[in-house]
Amino acid sequence: MTDILARKPRIALLFGGRSSEHSVSCVTAAGVLHAIDRAKYEVVPVGISREGEWSLVDADHEHWSLASGTVPEVPSGTGTLRLEATRGSRELVSSDAGRSPGPIDLVFPLLHGPFGEDGTLQGLLELADVPYVGSGVSASAIGMDKHYMKVVFEAAGFEVGPYVVITDKQWNRDPEAALATAAPLAYPLFVKPARAGSSVGISRVDDPSGLRAAVEAAREHDPKVVIEAGIAGREIECGVLEGRGSDAPRTSLPGEIAVAPGAHSFYDFEAKYVDGAAAALSCPAELPDAAVEEVRRLAARAFDAVGAEGLSRVDFFYTPDGRWVINEINTMPGFTPVSMYPQMWAKSGLAYPDLIDELIWLALHRRTGLR
Ligand SMILES: Nc1ncnc2c1ncn2[C@@H]1O[C@H](COP(=O)(O)OP(=O)(O)O)[C@@H](O)[C@H]1O
Ligand SMILES: [Mg+2]
Structure with a gap:
């Protein structure tokens, strides 16, 4: 080394x-x-x-x-x-x-x-x-899969919103029966390809008439589809950076995504990359100190729950009654200088070039193979 x-x-x-x-x-x-x-x-x-x-x-x-x-x-x-x-x-x-x-x-x-x-x-x-740099095989696979990610988070004691999964086999066998499994979920629903990102293939569905088309749209990107009940809450994200040696994970100040009411009913692809005015990224998020502490603690726990390495961004919904519902972990979050992850670290005292340096340091000091 x-x-x-x-x-x-x-x-x-x-x-x-x-x-x-x-x-x-x-x-x-x-x-x-x-x-x-x-x-x-x-x-x-x-x-x-x-x-x-x-x-x-x-x-x-x-x-x-x-x-x-x-x-x-x-x-x-x-x-x-x-x-x-x-x-x-x-x-x-x-x-x-x-x-x-x-x-x-x-x-x-x-x-x-x-x-x-x-x-x-x-x-x-x-x-x-x-x-x-970054997570190994299993953490990367779990972090990519919106189904298994939830299984792991539930087992680790996180609050996960209600959801069902439609596999390719289920869909091919009997689409009506597959759609019926979503009946207990309260609308609006979010229908997602299990393994995609940047909101690609995701639809918000406000009533049952739109469900089949949304599943078909998600299936364009992944034969496995996740259907979730919509969670009402603020979208709060937190950056996690592996600790050096045996140190615990480090967490950034949390950030918030606020989608302006109007053209976008959620943080969709256009709001992320095309329509710059559609969403405001703010960091640090305006939260009471105790909530900041709590979300940082949860983000570090989520990082460890999937066995992540290097970096991750952990995204939550913060409900009006003060609960933290975990949405997802991203093991390779958006990483342009203006993306949320580097921005949250910059606001936490680690500038973009130093963040790159730190990730390289961590990777050079991590062995390959089972660890
Ligand atoms: N269960 C949900 N309740 C409310 N909004 C949701 C839900 N799932 C997704 N969204 C909205 O859709 C966006 C993209 O979904 P997400 O699961 O984060 O996919 P991606 O991996 O593509 O970022 C979220 O940032 C949020 O605005
Ligand atoms: Mg997301």
């Missing part, structure tokens, strides 16, 4: 990817490419196309920023890179002669959604024995 830190660690930034959050990931990469300390780290920028091809890409942050006026995207059809899954190879190999980036010390997966944030990539990195 000390030998890696004595020289410049070679860090592969992975971004883009196969999920619907491809471009969000590219914008995150712009932020990290801009802020990462090149005097301390050698950066190897690796773009993953929507088809899953890996290639060495432009290291200039401006190429990937939204300021360029277009939505950034890793081009398809140019992939030449691969990571050997052989134990200990730790090598990025190119099929273009003489273009192999060679050995890497660490991977920073700036990927959201399936095939990046869900444990699949983490599995490849474990096989290759390459350390990486």
